Amino acid sequence: MLLYVIRRLVSGLVLAVLVTLITFLLLAPSFDGIVSNRIGIGVTSEAVRALKADMGLDRPVLVQYLDWLSDAVRGDLGVSFFSGEAVGHTVGQHLGVTLSIVVVTLLLTVAVSVTLGVLAASRGGAVDRITQAASLTGHLVPNLLIAIALVYLLAIRLKLLPATGFTPVTEDPAAWARSITIPVIALLVASVAGLTAQVRGTMIDELRKDYVRTLRTRGISTRAVVLRHALRNAAGPALTVLSFEFVALLGGALIVEKVFAIPGFGSYAFDASLQGDVPVIMGITLFAVLLVVTINLAVDLVNGWLNPKARIF
Template sequence: MFFYAARRLLSGLVLALLVTLITYLLLAPSFDGIVSSRLGMGATPESIRTAKAELGMDRPLLVQYLEWLSHAVRGDLGSSFFSGETVGHTVSQRLSVTMSIVVVTLLLSVVLSVTLGVLAAWRGGRVDRIVQVVSLTGHLIPNLLFAIALVYVLAIQLELLPATGFTPLSEDPVAWMKSIVIPTLALLIASVAGLTAQVRGTMIDELRKDYVRTLRTRGIPMRSIVLRHALRNAGGPALTVLSFEFIAMLGGALIIEQVFAIPGFGSYAFEASLQGDVPIIMGITLFAVLLVVVVNLAVDLLNGWLNPKARVL
């Protein structure tokens, strides 16, 4: 297991290296425009060249990237071109805001999806049809439309929750919970729809296998068969889909945070992209890739624990 984990981690780090390099190369053609925007309306060709020299943008791209990488591995992601704020500290703060929403959504998604998927596969009939309708509805309704409906009902009509804004958990746990309810529900519906369909499909396949019939003939209760045997064997594909759902939630956070004025990772990335703030964009890219690598590694390790055959030695 150790060598399996080390190999997966190494491949993830190589991926992070390639993604950040490609990102830097894609940003390079816009360096003149970025420097011009930083200097303002009075920018001249001479002042742009001077500013690029001060920022180190006049050197070969590979040299620039390697210098950024050498600082990044030491934890120094530089400072914003426009605000001067420290990138590493600010990105980690913004990421904690987003993760406070995404982690809650992910946990709720797992509980609801596994419950609905297992019930649909086990009970069948009317329960299965209801679950399929719920799953299909979640696929059809866009997150943004669902979010607007929730704001109208819960925030405007009933006045139970704030329509926008975010309160840190450390300041007021109750206010924090209220501030993330609507964004969480907006992200939750699509995640539950996709994961429920996967759990239902894999559970149906497992319950049709010979070992289930064998266990039933031995008098083992169906509840025990479903929860102790079939669910564990069906967990691998569901975990893979869950990792995809996590990545989708990070992407959905970009829209949700803009709609609800949440100072999170997605909105920070959007603002930095509009400005062309290279240090922030590179920092956000690095954090995002490493986060995906960690999640995929955790999923691979869980898959290896559930099914030793999945380990690549």
């Protein structure tokens, strides 16, 4: 297993290098515009060249990237062109805000989706039809519309929860829980819809297999067959979908963060892209790639633990 983990980590690092290199190459043609935006209106070409040289953007692109990569390996992601803040620290702070929402959403997604998917597959009938209808509705309704409706109902009309803002959990856990409730619900709907459909479909396939009939003929209870055997074997595909849902939640967090004025990873990345803040964009790209690689590795390890036949190490 250790060799498998090492191979995955090495391949993840290679992927991070390739993605950040491509990102840097795509940003390179816009360096003049980035420098002009930093100086302001009415800038002269001489001023652009001078500031470009001062920022180190006049060197060959590959040399600039190798310098950035060398610093990144040592944990130095540079400073923002516009705020002067250390990129690694700032990106980490914003990522922590987003993860505090996404992780809660993911845990609730697992709990709700597994419950609904197992009930729909094992009981069928009205339960199955209601679950499928709810799943379809969750797929069709956009996160933005759900967020706006929740703000109007829970924040404006009922005044139960704050409409905007974010309180760190370290400052006030109760206020933090209240500040993320509406964003979590807005993200949860689509996430539950996708995973529930996967759990339901996989569980139906498992319950039709011969080993399930064999277990039932031996007198094992339906509950034990469903939860101890069928669900365990169905966990592999569901975990794969869950990793996709995690990436989708990171993307969906951008909309939610903008609607609720949350200083998270998505809104920070969006603002940095509009400004053309190269060090911040590169730091965000690196963090995002490493996060996705870590999640995929964790999913593979959990899948191998749940289902020994699925082990590839």
